[in-house]
Amino acid sequence: MPLSALRPSPLVEQATQHLRDQITGGHWPVGTKLPAETALAKALGVGRSTVREALRALAGAGLVQARQGAGVFVIAAEPAEDWPTRLRQAAIADIYEVRMLIEVEAADLAARRRTDDDLVLIRAALERRREAAAGSTADFVDADIALHAAVVAAAGNPVLTSLFTEFVPALRQGLIDLVDLLGLRTGDPNHGDAGHCALVDAIAASDSGAAGDVLRDELHQTLARLRAI
Template identity: 70%
Template sequence: MSLEALRPSPLVEQAAQRLRDQITGGDWPVGTKLPGETTLAKTLGVGRSTVREAVRALAGAGLVQPRQGSGVFVIATEPTEDWPTRLRSAAVADVYEVRMMVEVQAARLAADRRTDADVASLRAALENRRTAWSGGDNAAFLDADIALHATVVDAAHNPVLTDLFAEFVPALRKGLADLVALLDVREHEVAHGDAGHAELVEAVIGGDGEAASRVLQAELEETLRELSAR
């Protein structure tokens, strides 16, 4: 298998996949030292920073290991299942249970830590959700709904919580998209969940952590019941 120059697109992902193919295909056995960044960048037709990120992705998958002063070495020919992959393959109800634990605590913290900038962002996110619902586009509505929840998490000012919620988003969006289509919420509801989301926003803005967590818990439990009943 020979390396070829890459086409423009998400270059890091392409570079990581090309290098992964070399490893899993047996061209670079365990113990092999990868070519240097400059060589790989020239061969793949990308910048050294792209190669660096691609190698970091391979390290995260358990395929390679950088050794200071020695280079990057192949340590496995089959990737370990990383966190995003695990989430994509998990049942959406299982993901939702974990989301609930993370986000309810984040809402409690957000009520204590929100800033004036967070207050403005929360109000804007709630209005965007309403606008998206009125627009009739389910995909845009789901994006706006998730964005509002992400804004609540951001207001907790805990970067680990923010990153963890971001990891959940692709799996959550897919499950929620299926649920919206299945339930045909537009036929049965005037403004899907608006009152609860408005109550959540006001609780966070008002600094009432107990109310914020209670409202969010109730909303997420209801959605989880609907997901589990599918």
């Protein structure tokens, strides 16, 4: 598949796609050194800066790698999936296992580090969860996640907060499906209130061991239900 000059428009995007097609189509196998920027620019009918941006995008996709003094080499035939894509495709049970690792530690840290302001936010989130019990499953799940997010934030670790935030979109839909599938709110619209109340009390009492244990038990119970489906 020979390279051809590009039409004016978003040139970087076009150049990136053309070069990606060359790689994924096997024209440049793994291990191949790409032509120099000047040669690529001439073949595509664009400037070197456009080629440079396209190569940077391909490097971000895990397809090529620049080696100082040697050039740019193909290192993969297919682009690497980004983190959000992997999460969307992951099984909810797998997400829950990793969620447990993040949140149990976060609960422990929250109990030791929480401020009075954090506690106000956590208690307010617990109250909103109770109020949401009268609404739809989606509203209830959103309120539940907001409470857990408040606990994670109280841990005072921005990396933990970012990790949890990345999980939320995939976690939300998985929880909505799980609650409806298992009928968890059929007999008790405010399912799990006692456990969440115990979690908040443990954090308020700065009892890190109890906070971690309460959350671990809650997540273990949900994970067991997931594995039984």
